[in-house]
Amino acid sequence: NAGVTQTPKFQVLKTGQSMTLQCAQDMNHEYMSWYRQDPGMGLRLIHYSVGAGITDQGEVPNGYNVSRSTTEDFPLRLLSAAPSQTSVYFCASSRNVDRFGEKLFFGSGTQLSVL
Amino acid sequence: GDSVTQMEGPVTLSEEAFLTINCTYTATGYPSLFWYVQYPGEGLQLLLKATKADDKGSNKGFEATYRKETTSFHLEKGSVQVSDSAVYFCALSPNTGFQKLVFGTGTRLLVSP
Numbered sequence: 001n002a003g004v005t006q007t008p009k010f011q012v013l014k015t016g017q018s019m020t021l022q023c024a025q026d027m028n029h030e031y032m033s034w035y036r037q038d039p040g041m042g043l044r045l046i047h048y049s050v051g052a053g054i055t056d057q058g059e060v061p062n063g064y065n066v067s068r069s070t071t072e073d074f075p076l077r078l079l080s081a082a083p084s085q086t087s088v089y090f091c092a093s094s095r096n097v098d099r100f101g102e103k104l105f106f107g108s109g110t111q112l113s114v115l
Numbered sequence: 116g117d118s119v120t121q122m123e124g125p126v127t128l129s130e131e132a133f134l135t136i137n138c139t140y141t142a143t144g145y146p147s148l149f150w151y152v153q154y155p156g157e158g159l160q161l162l163l164k165a166t167k168a169d170d171k172g173s174n175k176g177f178e179a180t181y182r183k184e185t186t187s188f189h190l191e192k193g194s195v196q197v198s199d200s201a202v203y204f205c206a207l208s209p210n211t212g213f214q215k216l217v218f219g220t221g222t223r224l225l226v227s228p
Contacts, residue, residue, distance in 0.1 A: 004158070042119075042204065042218040043159075090158055103149070104216070106158030 002026050006091050006107035013081040013114045021076040021110050023091030031094040032074040036060065036087040043090065049074055081114045117142040121205050121219035128226050134192040136222045138205035141186065146207040148181055148188040153202040195226045
């Protein structure tokens, strides 16, 4: 059982380049999300989805796009990379959107550097 | 808004020492509280949780008690091991959906032999 799979693990971009971070889960989870992790700031929610075809913004959505065409996949797109987007990105999923005390399953992360 | 405050690290201990990592929160209502752990090079994993006041979450020798009167959820372990070296995140969920899940800044624990 693979869980939540993120690719790539590492990426270096130049300012202005675009790219897509991939996330896939094989647990048939309704909820999927993207977080970024920055030193001294914990994890901050970028975008999330409560099911195929449904997405919404989190705390820090600017500069990122998402789509959810299938239950399994939730890619994160950087349209024009900026140095401020240098961070570690985590995809997370959960079985049930609103269940009390439900836990998140995290991928192993993508370390992105924008030069 | 809701927030979580954790003690700054790193916390450096010798093997078999007692561990406490402080976590306090600010929230309206009755949130669920979590501790997640991140081992080097990996994503976060749920360590334990508590969903109502006075509940004690426990796992792998770690414990935390939901204290509403002090708005705290401190993580404790009686005897740490080198393999416990990781970053620990306290988090709260106001139970209105994951879009409101709030993480603390994380506390790095380093355990030496």
